[in-house]
Amino acid sequence: VPNADVLGETPALGRYLSVLDLIEAGRRDRRMPEIVAARERKAIAEARRREFRTKASKAQGNDRSEADTAAIEAAQEFEDIVVPPTPRAYTREATPEALAKLLGEHSGRMAVVTDEGAEFFELASRYSATGKGNFGIYLAGYDGGRYVSDRAGSDTITIENTTLSVCLFAQPVILESLAKDRQMVGRGLLARFSWVMPSSLVGTRSVYRESVPPHLAGFYEERMATLAGEAEAVTGDQVILPMDNVATKIFYAWWEQHEPRLKSITGDLSGFVEWASKLPGQLLRISGNLHAIRTGTIHGTITEETMRAAISVVESLIDHARYVFGAMKADRVLSDAIAVFRWLETRKLSEVTERDIYRSKDWEPHRTRNAVHLLGEYGW
Numbered sequence: 001v002p003n004a005d006v007l008g009e010t011p012a013l014g015r016y017l018s019v020l021d022l023i024e025a026g027r028r029d030r031r032m033p034e035i036v037a038a039r040e041r042k043a044i045a046e047a048r049r050r051e052f053r054t055k056a057s058k059a060q061g062n063d064r065s066e067a068d069t070a071a072i073e074a075a076q077e078f079e080d081i082v083v084p085p086t087p088r089a090y091t092r093e094a095t096p097e098a099l100a101k102l103l104g105e106h107s108g109r110m111a112v113v114t115d116e117g118a119e120f121f122e123l124a125s126r127y128s129a130t131g132k133g134n135f136g137i138y139l140a141g142y143d144g145g146r147y148v149s150d151r152a153g154s155d156t157i158t159i160e161n162t163t164l165s166v167c168l169f170a171q172p173v174i175l176e177s178l179a180k181d182r183q184m185v186g187r188g189l190l191a192r193f194s195w196v197m198p199s200s201l202v203g204t205r206s207v208y209r210e211s212v213p214p215h216l217a218g219f220y221e222e223r224m225a226t227l228a229g230e231a232e233a234v235t236g237d238q239v240i241l242p243m244d245n246v247a248t249k250i251f252y253a254w255w256e257q258h259e260p261r262l263k264s265i266t267g268d269l270s271g272f273v274e275w276a277s278k279l280p281g282q283l284l285r286i287s288g289n290l291h292a293i294r295t296g297t298i299h300g301t302i303t304e305e306t307m308r309a310a311i312s313v314v315e316s317l318i319d320h321a322r323y324v325f326g327a328m329k330a331d332r333v334l335s336d337a338i339a340v341f342r343w344l345e346t347r348k349l350s351e352v353t354e355r356d357i358y359r360s361k362d363w364e365p366h367r368t369r370n371a372v373h374l375l376g377e378y379g380w
Contacts, residue, residue, distance in 0.1 A: 013115050013169060015212075019221050020089045020113070023228045027087035038083040045078040089228070093119060100137045100149050103164065104157040108147075109231075110164060117170025121178060135187050138164065142192045143281075144238065161238060172197065175327040191274040194282060194317050195324040223296055230298045239298050241288050247307040251287075254311055255280050265366055268374070269318070271333040272325040279314060286310040336363075336371035341380065 052071040059067035090111035091102060103110045114120055140147040141164025149157040178190060243251065261269040262276055269276035287310035291302045326334030340357055358368035 010115055013113070015217075016167075017090070017113060019224045020111070022221060023225055024087055024089045026225065026229075027089070027232065031084060031087055035084050035086065038081060042078070042081045042083050045074070045081055049074040049078045092116075096135070096137050097149070099164075100147065100157050100159075103137070103141070103147070103159050103162060107235075108159040108161050108163055111167065112164070113167045115169040117168035118174045120166070120168055120170075121174065135189050137162070138166070138189055138192070139187065140164075141166075166193070168193075172327065175324060176329070178328060188274055190328075191272075191278055194321075196317070196320050197323050197327075223293065226296055227292050227298060234298075241291060241298075241300065241302055243287075243302040243307065244304065246304040247287075247302050250304060250307045250311070251280075251283065254283070266370070268333065268370070271335075272321060275321055275325065276318070279318070282317070283310055283314045286313050333370050333374055336367060337374040337378075340368070340371045341375060 049071070052067070052074040056064070056067040056071040085105040088102060088106055088110070090113045091099065092112075092114050093116065094102060094112065099110065099112065112120065137147060137149075139145070140159070140162040144161045144163055147157070147159045147162045258276075258279065261267045262273050264270050264273075267273070287302050287307050290310055290313075291300065291306050292298050294306060322334055326338070329335055339361070343357065343360065344352065354365065354368045354372060357363070357372070358365055361368070
């Protein structure tokens, strides 16, 4: 198929995953000698442990104490040898418990990347021994928090800085079902995603479209590999990215304008306030990512240009989130605006007052005003 790499979400996801596969392969090549050596030492220690255990079980009289000591020392030697896991950068699907195990094995860093977004949410909300959602690993992974798991039947997992990236492709049909899950809404899982809902281009696409230029794709792969290498070298403390003075002023000026939008009833973002209240933190995350992409390093200082670019991304995300939470019926203002639009559409009026609307729907005046104002913002 000509230009198959630009025909849909699955090829696009495949292009993205191919970069992660390259990163994984590079890490495996570098670490495999160490892994093989550790496995062999473990096998030798295991053989020695069995040998001394057998001798201790058969020892009699004065020889027994010495044989027991040797068996215990061999067992301790076996336990002290840790075989590093085969490097992984991401998983396509994993239960919360399996994901916690992967994170524990890989320094607390892992990504979940899948085009089966519905299955991800199903695993997150339904798979647990109690039948209740096990969201702890996702909530901790959002802000780099400490995570401890003492699940029955498994060893304790302790992760000091849980760093989890989740990239999902899902069909719009799942949105209503997500909003009905009280645990996801109540515990804030849905508020932790940056939602993007692009318009469908089906029926209007050009048959002949340009592929991503090879030099650009190569540059992207090289930059991702460089950044991954820097991240791999970081141990212990997290990397801190300072902002320059101008970037700092721009950030706080934006935040000052953003805060009133969260106000109950009158704020235009009050319908999905939990998501919107996390936006300043998301802005900082995005500015950090843009800094890394632009400079090719996870170190350095965030500049004015990068902060302004991050703000433009965040403002776009607000529009997408308004649509998404409206589809979930979680944004009351958008739901009200749709209701007013349909009310007007059926009556085919050339003029109408806010009073006409709120009396017909038995709403408070401010509720009608917010809905009408939003319709105006969308050009009606």
